[in-house]
Structures are given as structure tokens and as C-alpha cells.
Amino acid sequence: xxxESIKARERKRERLxxxxxxxxxELKAAGDFEALDKLPKNSSPVRLHNRCKLTGRxxxxxxxxGINRVTxxxxxxxxxxPGITKSSW
Numbered sequence: 271x272x273x274e275s276i277k278a279r280e281r282k283r284e285r286l287x288x289x290x291x292x293x294x295x296e297l298k299a300a301g302d303f304e305a306l307d308k309l310p311k312n313s314s315p316v317r318l319h320n321r322c323k324l325t326g327r328x329x330x331x332x333x334x335x336g337i338n339r340v341t342x343x344x345x346x347x348x349x350x351x352p353g354i355t356k357s358s359w
Contacts, residue, residue: 272326280321286313 290313297306311317320331322338330339335351346354 272321272328277321277326280319280326283312283318286310287315287318289313291315 290309294306294309294313297303297309319328320333321328322331322341323336324341325338327338327340331337332339332342335342337345342351345351347356
């Protein structure tokens with residue numbers, strides 16, 4: 271499980287990206303790269319990193335579900351994810 275400070279930092283980046291998204295798009299369209307450079311670094315969507323919504327684990331992230339592979343397997347085995355069953359043949 272990731273430290274709370276790491277998860278909080280990522281949430282802060284997500285808020286900044288959402289806050290400045292419109293302004294960034296306008297500045298890019300206008301070609302005003304000097305003004306774009308003055309925006310906060312963390313307002314760039316490139317700096318976001320996909321993390322598990324439950325544990326904060328940065329690796330093994332499954333986009334479709336928003337969680338990592340370990341958490342996915344535990345939840346799927348417990349029947350907590352609708353439509354997902356353990357395969358058998």
C-alpha cells in the first residue's frame with residue numbers, strides 16, 4: 271500500500287490538471303508558450319501517473335477497472351466485480 275502522502279500528491283496533481291485544462295488548451299492553440307511555461311508544473315497532464323484507487327499501487331494498473339492486478343484478483347475471486355468470473359475449462 272502506498273503512503274498517504276504519495277496518494278495525496280497524486281490527487282493534488284489531478285485537481286491542478288482539471289483546474290488548468292481549459293487555460294492550457296487556449297494557450298497551446300494561441301501558441302503562447304511563454305505563458306504556458308508560467309503555469310504550475312503539476313498542471314501538465316503528462317505528470318499524472320495511474321494509481322490503484324484502493325491501494326495506491328503504481329504498477330500493474332488496469333485502466334478498465336481503475337485498480338491494480340493484485341486488488342483485481344482478490345476482488346474477482348471474492349465476487350465483488352460484476353460480470354467477472356474465474357475461468358475454468
